[in-house]
Amino acid sequence: MDWTRPRVVSRDGSVVQSVDVPALVEIASRAWCTIELTADVGDAILDSTPILRIRGGVGPLPEEPLRRAIELGSERTFEQDPKYAIRLLVDIAIKALSPAINDPTTAVQTLVQIEDLLLRLGRRRLEIGVFCDSDNRPRVFVAFPSWEDFLRLGLDEIRFYGANSMQVMRCMKATISELISVLPEERHQALRYWQHRLESTIDRSFGDKLERLDASTEDRQGLGVSRLSKGNS
Numbered sequence: 001m002d003w004t005r006p007r008v009v010s011r012d013g014s015v016v017q018s019v020d021v022p023a024l025v026e027i028a029s030r031a032w033c034t035i036e037l038t039a040d041v042g043d044a045i046l047d048s049t050p051i052l053r054i055r056g057g058v059g060p061l062p063e064e065p066l067r068r069a070i071e072l073g074s075e076r077t078f079e080q081d082p083k084y085a086i087r088l089l090v091d092i093a094i095k096a097l098s099p100a101i102n103d104p105t106t107a108v109q110t111l112v113q114i115e116d117l118l119l120r121l122g123r124r125r126l127e128i129g130v131f132c133d134s135d136n137r138p139r140v141f142v143a144f145p146s147w148e149d150f151l152r153l154g155l156d157e158i159r160f161y162g163a164n165s166m167q168v169m170r171c172m173k174a175t176i177s178e179l180i181s182v183l184p185e186e187r188h189q190a191l192r193y194w195q196h197r198l199e200s201t202i203d204r205s206f207g208d209k210l211e212r213l214d215a216s217t218e219d220r221q222g223l224g225v226s227r228l229s230k231g232n233s
Contacts, residue, residue: 014072016041016051018080021140023069024052025131028139033057036141037070042081045072082121083145086154089114097161097168104167107158108222111168114154115175121150122183148190155194163205166215167222172198174218 016039028035033056039045051070054061076084089110096106126147131140145153155172162168176198180191199216206212 014045014074015076016043016045016070017073017077018071019142020069020071021131021142023065024140025133027061027065027069028054029133029135029137031057031059031061033061034139034141035066037143040143042076042083082117083150083153086114086117086150089117090154090157093158094161097158097165104162104165104222107162107165107168108171111158111171111175112220114158115178118150118154118179119182122147122179122187126150147187151190151194156197159194159198159201163201166206166211169198169202169205169215170217170219171222173216174220177218178220 019037019041024035024037033054036053036055038050038053045051052066078085093107093110093114095101096103096110126144129142129144130138131142133139155176158168159172162172176191176195180188180195183191202212202215206215
């Protein structure tokens with residue numbers, strides 16, 4: 001896009017904590033312009049980092065209302081940043097999987113919490129990057145993470161660092177299957193992709209056929225009661 005108006009930039013280093021989208025829509029509607037947020041919620045804003053860009057309009061916009069619509073702070077928060085909650089959980093899991101700690105049980109417990117967040121997110125409408133005014137004219141553009149983004153954040157590093165842990169692989173298999181079983185069809189394609197990624201990881205990590213079979217068994221506790229055992233009981 002050919003954004004022709006100057007960018008509003010930050011004055012101090014901080015983090016985007018939340019965005020008042022209705023306020024930005026109102027500003028853009030009154031000025032007959034469109035606003036694009038160039039810094040996402042959770043982004044670190046350094047001195048003179050662009051925050052938003054403006055296109056069109058009937059005249060210059062005062063910066064103060066624009067700045068009030070974007071809350072900055074010293075650290076990320078959970079208010080409009082679900083990525084942050086997942087990021088913290090992933091950090092706990094991969095720290096637990098480090099050779100110095102070697103605590104796959106903690107990683108499995110963390111996966112349960114990540115699954116809960118992914119279930120909540122998977123039931124929501126995530127394709128929400130364009131906001132319109134009362135006349136249905138696009139006024140504000142904000143980048144939001146997609147379902148695929150959330151899955152990559154929640155699964156990829158744990159899959160990588162837990163590749164040699166039978167406990168983690170079994171739990172991840174159960175997690176993905178559970179998400180497929182309860183989430184709407186539109187979420188399944190991305191989940192099938194991660195199912196295949198996990199199967200490839202198991203094939204690569206476990207050379208012994210029996211170990212590979214054990215690692216491929218769905219078990220939410222890692223090494224608790226497998227789904228196969230439940231089905232045969």
